[in-house]
Amino acid sequence: KAGVTQTPRYLIKTRGQQVTLSCSPISGHRSVSWYQQTPGQGLQFLFEYFSETQRNKGNFPGRFSGRQFSNSRSEMNVSTLELGDSALYLCASRKIGGLGNEQFFGPGTRLTVL
């Protein structure tokens, strides 16, 4: 079974630009969560999508948005990039229901804002 995949793996952008990151969950997993990881703050929750609906949102500005498609693939978008947005962006998928609560993480997209 293929794991969670994320594209692209690396991105370099400049301030003011926007960026779209993609995440394909494990087959059969309908929940996708996004996290931002920085050395100082650790892993911080951005949002979770399930059945194409955002179910939960972290404390990030409106420049951070996302969506989920009918095949459970998800994208997140960051507009008007700032230097502080440089981070590793991780997505994680899980299977809703059953005994497991585990989230499976993708390899991440390393975003550098210059």
Added chain:
Amino acid sequence: GQNIDQPTEMTATEGAIVQINCTYQTSGFNGLFWYQQHAGEAPTFLSYNVLDGLEEKGRFSSFLSRSKGYSYLLLKELQMKDSASYLCAVRDLSTGFQKLVFGTGTRLLVSP
């Protein structure tokens, strides 16, 4: 509010035992996860505790005390490959939907 504390860094020698502590204060608590993350890689699941007590899985064990807001991850017979960051994460259901709140992680360095 939510607050999760774990030591920033720990060192240990190969073959030894190390205990990584995590304390938390959060609303909507519904379980605690431990993840391992090697540098440049994705976090991988180690354990999940929702009831008080010890869960053992090979060389790794995890303990939870809900009344004390405390958990630890115990690693036995340390190997060099155990050098990694260990992330404590609380499952928060205060909004009715799951959200994982992570600590900043403990970097473990295993030396020969």
